[in-house]
Amino acid sequence: MASNNALASSYNNNIRPLLDAVDRLRNLKVTEEGIQLPTIVVVGDQSSGKSSVLESLAGISLPRGQGICTRVPLIMRLQGDSNTTKPSMHLEYGGKIVPTSEDEITAAINTATVEIAGAGKGISGKPITLVVKKKSVPDLTLVDLPGITHVPVEGQPSDIYEQISKIIKEYIAPQESIILNVLSATVEFPTCESIRMSRQVDRLGERTLAVVTKSDKAPEGLLEKVTVDDVRIGLGYVCVRNRIGDETYKQARVEEERLFTSHPLLLRIDKSMIGIPVLADRLTQIQVSIIAKCLPDIVKKINEKLNRSMSELNSMPQNLSTIADALKAVIRIIKLVRESLEKLLIRG
Ligand SMILES: Nc1nc2c(ncn2[C@@H]2O[C@H](COP(=O)(O)OP(=O)(O)OP(=O)(O)O)[C@@H](O)[C@H]2O)c(=O)[nH]1
Numbered sequence: 001m002a003s004n005n006a007l008a009s010s011y012n013n014n015i016r017p018l019l020d021a022v023d024r025l026r027n028l029k030v031t032e033e034g035i036q037l038p039t040i041v042v043v044g045d046q047s048s049g050k051s052s053v054l055e056s057l058a059g060i061s062l063p064r065g066q067g068i069c070t071r072v073p074l075i076m077r078l079q080g081d082s083n084t085t086k087p088s089m090h091l092e093y094g095g096k097i098v099p100t101s102e103d104e105i106t107a108a109i110n111t112a113t114v115e116i117a118g119a120g121k122g123i124s125g126k127p128i129t130l131v132v133k134k135k136s137v138p139d140l141t142l143v144d145l146p147g148i149t150h151v152p153v154e155g156q157p158s159d160i161y162e163q164i165s166k167i168i169k170e171y172i173a174p175q176e177s178i179i180l181n182v183l184s185a186t187v188e189f190p191t192c193e194s195i196r197m198s199r200q201v202d203r204l205g206e207r208t209l210a211v212v213t214k215s216d217k218a219p220e221g222l223l224e225k226v227t228v229d230d231v232r233i234g235l236g237y238v239c240v241r242n243r244i245g246d247e248t249y250k251q252a253r254v255e256e257e258r259l260f261t262s263h264p265l266l267l268r269i270d271k272s273m274i275g276i277p278v279l280a281d282r283l284t285q286i287q288v289s290i291i292a293k294c295l296p297d298i299v300k301k302i303n304e305k306l307n308r309s310m311s312e313l314n315s316m317p318q319n320l321s322t323i324a325d326a327l328k329a330v331i332r333i334i335k336l337v338r339e340s341l342e343k344l345l346i347r348g
Contacts, residue, residue: 018291019139021341023077025298026141027092028337035301036174038290039143040283043168043194044182046147049213052242053182054144056276057283058132059249060089061106071117073127073167074109074144078137085135092129105130121156125167138280140287142180143171148193165197173201176294178286179208181233185218189231199232209235209286211279216241219265226273235286238279239269253277299341306334 022037031037044050051062051070058078089105091098093112100108109128117124123146146164149156157163172179179198183189189210202208210233215222226237241259243252253276260266260274272278313327 015288016139018288018295019141021337022291023141025337026075028333030298030302033305035298035305036176036294037298038176038178038287038294039171039174040141040178040180040287041171042142042144042180042182043172043198044147045184045187045193046149048147048182048184048192048194049242050144050147050182053180053211053213053240053276053279054142056240056242056249056252057140057142057280058137059134060087060102060132062109070144070146071113071121071123072146073125073171075127075129076140076142076144077129077131078140078142079131079133080135080137080139081133082135084133087132087134089130089132089134092131093127121153123160123163123167125170138284140280140283142283145171148197150193168197169201172198175207176290177207178235178290180283181208181210183210183212185212185214185222185225185239189225192231195231202234205232205234207235208233209282210237212237212239213242215239215266215274216244216259219263223265223269226269236282237273238282239266239274240276240279242276295341299338302334302338302341306331306338309334 025035026037042050042054054074054076055062058076062074087102089100089102091100091108091112093116098108098112109130112128116126116128127143145168148161148164148168150161171177179202181192181194181198183192183194189195198208199205210226210231212222212226222239226239229237239260241252241256243249244255247255256275260269266274309327309331313324313331
């Protein structure tokens with residue numbers, strides 16, 4: 001027990017501030033300034049089960065269904081808080097903060113999606129951020145992207161494939177992104193469009209982790225698929241069984257465990273490759289290691305930007321003093337961010 005407490009307090013003192021710093025930088029939209037942040041990006045073919053995986057990790061309902069559901073990037077920030085008795089959650093989009101609840105979350109995301117991408121089936125690259133603070137969630141930030149489809153469904157623009165590909169590539173191309181490739185056990189992995197796309201930016205699969213959904217629907221041959229690895233997934237596979245129908249999240253985890261421990265074909269898959277809790281642990285470890293790897297470079301890039309802005313500012317004519325004052329204020333903010341990052345680096 002004592003060592004668990006020590007682990008928890010070391011986590012709160014060392015890891016939490018790192019995650020918070022990265023989330024704050026994301027809020028400051030530093031990516032628009034060409035500074036890439038360590039991000040876990042969820043990709044998959046349409047209806048592969050991306051939203052269901054996020055639901056399972058967060059223990060909340062998200063818009064789910066057959067056909068296109070996710071029409072804008074959804075940045076999901078999960079924050080585990082052992083002191084919270086009641087979960088709290090809100091959406092951030094278009095400069096607004098909208099408090100919501102577990103019962104209303106699906107409707108709130110749908111409303112935000114319509115506001116951003118229209119009422120039809122069109123898509124948009126502007127993200128919605130969903131912040132979830134809950135007792136038993138892993139500390140993770142993940143970005144869910146629209147599912148890839150070649151054939152537009154009724155009401156979708158004819159260039160839907162090009163539009164979705166563009167958004168996905170933007171998110172998965174940076175070396176700082178980890179690709180969580182969601183593959184349905186019901187399909188042959190080499191035929192997945194999401195595999196083709198992630199291989200374009202990560203040829204050897206070094207920053208790709210696969211999560212295989214619908215293990216319950218296609219257990220035959222699953223062990224072979226995840227051990228032969230003919231699509232090159234460098235960070236490995238985790239097979240899961242998501243919530244089905246009206247099951248609660250607790251029931252879904254019980255059913256998942258029962259499936260993998262009782263099905264004659266599935267119980268042969270190694271324990272380190274099955275279940276949502278294993279996936280949550282893997283993602284948390286990966287997230288910490290990419291943040292630690294990327295942080296020195298982020299600080300360096302912020303420093304370079306700062307120095308450039310300072311010299312531009314110093315060379316400005318006197319009569320532009322109002323603009324100069326505004327810029328100075330911006331630089332003060334960047335300095336504060338830099339200082340807090342540097343403190344973290346020294347501590348880490
Ligand atoms: N039986 C079973 N069904 C699943 C599983 N995971 C997802 N599903 C179902 O598959 C369908 C598609 O799941 P979604 O999570 O909406 O898929 P998605 O990839 O987010 O869909 P888009 O965003 O529209 O591309 C839903 O009906 C889910 O209930 C699973 O592990 N087992």
